[in-house]
Amino acid sequence: MALQAATLFPSTRCISKENKGIAIKESSLFGAALPAGIKAEFSPSLYKELRKKVSNGAIRAQTAATAPAVNQASSDVKKTLRKGCVVITGASSGLGLAAAKSLAETGKWHVIMACRNFLKAEQAAKSLGMAKENYTVMHLDLASLDSVRQFVETLRRSEMPLDALVCNAAVYLPTAKEPTFTAEGFELSVGTNHLGHFLLARLLLDDFKKSDFQQKRLIIVGSITGNTNTLAGNVPPKANLGDLRGLAGGLNGVGSSSMIDGGDFDGAKAYKDSKVCNMLSMQEFHRRYHEETGISFASLYPGCIAETGLFRNHIPLFRILFPPFQKYITKGYVSEKEAGDRLAQVVSDPSLSKSGVYWSWNSTSASFENQLSKEASDAEKARKLWEVSEKLVGLA
Numbered sequence: 001m002a003l004q005a006a007t008l009f010p011s012t013r014c015i016s017k018e019n020k021g022i023a024i025k026e027s028s029l030f031g032a033a034l035p036a037g038i039k040a041e042f043s044p045s046l047y048k049e050l051r052k053k054v055s056n057g058a059i060r061a062q063t064a065a066t067a068p069a070v071n072q073a074s075s076d077v078k079k080t081l082r083k084g085c086v087v088i089t090g091a092s093s094g095l096g097l098a099a100a101k102s103l104a105e106t107g108k109w110h111v112i113m114a115c116r117n118f119l120k121a122e123q124a125a126k127s128l129g130m131a132k133e134n135y136t137v138m139h140l141d142l143a144s145l146d147s148v149r150q151f152v153e154t155l156r157r158s159e160m161p162l163d164a165l166v167c168n169a170a171v172y173l174p175t176a177k178e179p180t181f182t183a184e185g186f187e188l189s190v191g192t193n194h195l196g197h198f199l200l201a202r203l204l205l206d207d208f209k210k211s212d213f214q215q216k217r218l219i220i221v222g223s224i225t226g227n228t229n230t231l232a233g234n235v236p237p238k239a240n241l242g243d244l245r246g247l248a249g250g251l252n253g254v255g256s257s258s259m260i261d262g263g264d265f266d267g268a269k270a271y272k273d274s275k276v277c278n279m280l281s282m283q284e285f286h287r288r289y290h291e292e293t294g295i296s297f298a299s300l301y302p303g304c305i306a307e308t309g310l311f312r313n314h315i316p317l318f319r320i321l322f323p324p325f326q327k328y329i330t331k332g333y334v335s336e337k338e339a340g341d342r343l344a345q346v347v348s349d350p351s352l353s354k355s356g357v358y359w360s361w362n363s364t365s366a367s368f369e370n371q372l373s374k375e376a377s378d379a380e381k382a383r384k385l386w387e388v389s390e391k392l393v394g395l396a
């Protein structure tokens with residue numbers, strides 16, 4: 001039986017797919033999922049309401065601006081004053097949630113929280129006091145390429161513009177002894193953190209092109225631990241994509257390795273490798289599409305947010321010691337709020353519009369363009385990664 005999402009969750013607008021039991025091990029670990037059998041239903045009135053959410057922002061902004069600007073009604077004025085629409089993946093906790101809140105409360109952004117767990121996302125937004133008109137929860141499970149495609153469909157049918165995309169969601173499985181896999185059979189960390197986002201970002205390029213927003217941005221969250229030009233990046237196991245032979249083999253652990261470099265499975269390395277993929281992808285997007293589309297592509301290391309859900313699968317002792325270690329010893333610690341504000345800055349601050357940049361922040365919280373490691377800035381590897389990834393996600 002199909003139930004309409006809106007009747008169940010007032011500010012939850014779209015439920016996109018049936019619970020197919022994908023990524024089985026993961027979904028059993030994380031919170032409540034929707035009951036099997038609840039599936040999407042889209043009514044025209046729902047979409048009208050969604051469009052209103054974004055255009056209301058534009059009306060408010062125009063009213064607040066000078067009267068002559070409204071009277072001229074030129075497309076340039078609309079460009080400047082319309083409320084932006086940003087999709088943030090994994091906005092149900094940690095960095096993504098904090099950035100969603102930070103952007104939503106400016107009143108200048110409508111945030112589409114693209115999450116695999118509807119109820120969790122809705123409750124998280126409510127618990128932070130996010131106003132209903134500033135966000136929409138849409139279902140997205142990055143561990144399923146079908147779900148990614150369905151999310152893109154849902155977004156298009158909502159007719160909301162796409163002005164910014166933040167590829168933020170991630171899983172980290174440091175204690176796993178054996179690999180687990182996405183719906184299509186890719187090792188879960190690289191499948192979710194890199195391949196799911198790669199397909200999502202590629203498909204949404206067309207939607208970006210339709211946006212008339214003044215500054216379009218595609219942000220892919222990276223990390224220090226994928227960069228071997230830092231102390232943190234030299235803590236074993238170190239990131240290393242090798243010659244991508246495992247990825248080219250399908251990363252499925254059957255007849256080919258589950259690791260990108262073709263080695264034995266190591267969950268911590270798989271995460272760090274996935275972050276290298278994120279940072280390489282950002283640069284390849286920049287090379288291929290910045291000039292043509294005007295989109296700014298960027299990555300960032302927001303600081304060590306030592307208390308987020310990212311460490312939920314780590315041993316309990318790690319979770320106790322890691323925050324004080326980062327606060328008092330490395331001094332790399334940053335709160336969720338501060339990290340969320342940093343990510344929000346990369347989405348919307350006019351002074352951070354440069355494309356192809358990996359942003360970081362210094363001890364006084366000033367942003368700067370950081371250097372990536374040799375591997376994470378290897379243009380030839382980025383091209384190869386792009387081509388292999390295209391094949392795996394069915395784009396080539």
Ligand code: NDP
Pocket residue numbers: 030089090091092093094095096114115116117120140141142143144167168169170171192221222223224301302303304305306307308309310311
């Ligand atoms: P969290 O675990 O708090 O957030 C991760 C988010 O990703 C959650 O919302 C989670 O959803 C979501 N997610 C996981 N799997 C999927 C999936 N298959 N489909 C859709 N969403 C999914 O961790 P953080 O906030 O720390 O991590 C956010 C980003 O920041 C990551 O890219 C991480 O690599 C990066 N980062 C984090 C650092 C840190 O110190 N914490 C440092 C540097 C970078 P759910 O709530 O349902 O589990």
Ligand code: PMR
Pocket residue numbers: 172174223224225226231232235268271272303304305330332
């Ligand atoms: Mg690190 C300046 C030093 C620094 C910073 C900024 C980080 C960030 N870490 C630093 C140093 C060290 N770490 C040192 C010296 C050690 C050895 C004791 C160390 C250990 C360590 C572990 C075991 N660190 C870790 C782990 C993890 O499991 C985390 C990880 O690798 O996740 C992939 C992690 C992290 N250290 C960081 C950051 C930001 C993380 C986690 C998040 C991420 O990279 O996305």
